[in-house]
Amino acid sequence: MRTIFSGEAINFSYNKKTPVLDGLTISITDKQIYGLLGPNGAGKSTLTKVMLGLESPQSGKLQWFNEFPNHSTKSRIGYVPQDLALIYDLSAYENVQFFGKLYNLKGERLVKQVRYALEFVGLWEERKQKPKKFSGGMKRRLNIACGIVHNPDVIILDEPTVGVDPQSRNRILDAIQELNQLGTTVVYISHYMEEVEKICTHVGIIDEGKLLCEGKLSDILEEYTDKAILKLDLQRKSTAYSSHLENYTVLSTDENKVELAVPKNNMDIISEIKESFGDEVKSFQYVSPNLEQVFFKLTKKNLRD
The missing domain is CATH 3.40.50.300 (P-loop containing nucleotide triphosphate hydrolases)
Structure with a gap:
């Protein structure tokens, strides 16, 4: 080129x-x-x-x-x-x-x-x-x-x-x-x-x-992302699930919502999390690795700060 x-x-x-x-x-x-x-x-x-x-x-x-x-x-x-x-x-x-x-x-x-x-x-x-x-x-x-x-x-x-x-x-x-x-x-x-x-x-x-x-x-x-994000909307406040969450990498919690870092394209761990929480989860959202994650990893800053 x-x-x-x-x-x-x-x-x-x-x-x-x-x-x-x-x-x-x-x-x-x-x-x-x-x-x-x-x-x-x-x-x-x-x-x-x-x-x-x-x-x-x-x-x-x-x-x-x-x-x-x-x-x-x-x-x-x-x-x-x-x-x-x-x-x-x-x-x-x-x-x-x-x-x-x-x-x-x-x-x-x-x-x-x-x-x-x-x-x-x-x-x-x-x-x-x-x-x-x-x-x-x-x-x-x-x-x-x-x-x-x-x-x-x-x-x-x-x-x-x-x-x-x-x-x-x-x-x-x-x-x-x-x-x-x-x-x-x-x-x-x-x-x-x-x-x-x-x-x-x-x-x-x-x-x-x-x-x-x-x-x-x-x-x-x-090259720069090895983790995806799994967003959970739980039945109760996230503090009620401390024993469940201690086995995973928690990115953030907000009332009933939790974001976990999971290996990208690893369906086994997603199935494991679903089974672990069972009916306590109202919804799952899998967020593929994205540019925002790369940006934060390299700069340790958010783009719009």
């Missing part, structure tokens, strides 16, 4: 004392949806700025499309920031047109690309309206249209679903997957673990300026 972006041993700090990026190495290849995860303060925003050329690392090597960053490589990159980059005195059409001109689109090609971008995000019928009249989800979609108007080879999306309703979130996620199917490589930064699991093909987890793991999502789940 062709390498889209590679960063090798990147070091960056704002005060030359505390490193924000600490020897970070990362590789993103063609046609991936690469989910970049990390707790607050992990270095994700700084890494994005370095990738875009908005900050210069103190040391390390960066390449886009196997070239050192230059005017040509920058023109092939799209960026959709978390903070809405919209001009509220302009119409939706004029907003996308403005960003198209920044990428030197002109004449018929500009007209064609503006229409393509607005149709792609489902806002062509609203093209004459100003974004101040838009819902949060519509503003987010317009933000994406501005980022893809020049038909980039790769697009970086920073928290594109923050503050939107479920319907808009699903529409945005569907659009991202469609972009990828059309050949665009996507770098997806999000605090929503379920979104990353739904759409990303590859994942990188960053904390304290270091990349803790990177690879195909399915491979990471296989």
Whole structure:
């Protein structure tokens, strides 16, 4: 696979004392949806700025499309920031047109690309309206249209679903997957673990300026998880079952509910637990190993802390 972006041993700090990026190495290849995860303060925003050329690392090597960053490589990159980059005195059409001109689109090609971008995000019928009249989800979609108007080879999306309703979130996620199917490589930064699991093909987890793991999502789940979760809804409060529970790894208890860690794909122990509790269990729920477990195992933090 062709390498889209590679960063090798990147070091960056704002005060030359505390490193924000600490020897970070990362590789993103063609046609991936690469989910970049990390707790607050992990270095994700700084890494994005370095990738875009908005900050210069103190040391390390960066390449886009196997070239050192230059005017040509920058023109092939799209960026959709978390903070809405919209001009509220302009119409939706004029907003996308403005960003198209920044990428030197002109004449018929500009007209064609503006229409393509607005149709792609489902806002062509609203093209004459100003974004101040838009819902949060519509503003987010317009933000994406501005980022893809020049038909980039790769697009970086920073928290594109923050503050939107479920319907808009699903529409945005569907659009991202469609972009990828059309050949665009996507770098997806999000605090929503379920979104990353739904759409990303590859994942990188960053904390304290270091990349803790990177690879195909399915491979990471296989490598870093050995436990699944069994959720029990009991007839009585969990404290009444202390003798039963002492034989198992208890993750949490809450009134009548208990979460146990069990070896993944081990049906024997699940059958043993069912038999042990018998009619005392109102319901079982088996939760397969997931990205949240990997994240907590590597960082000892929750993503949204």
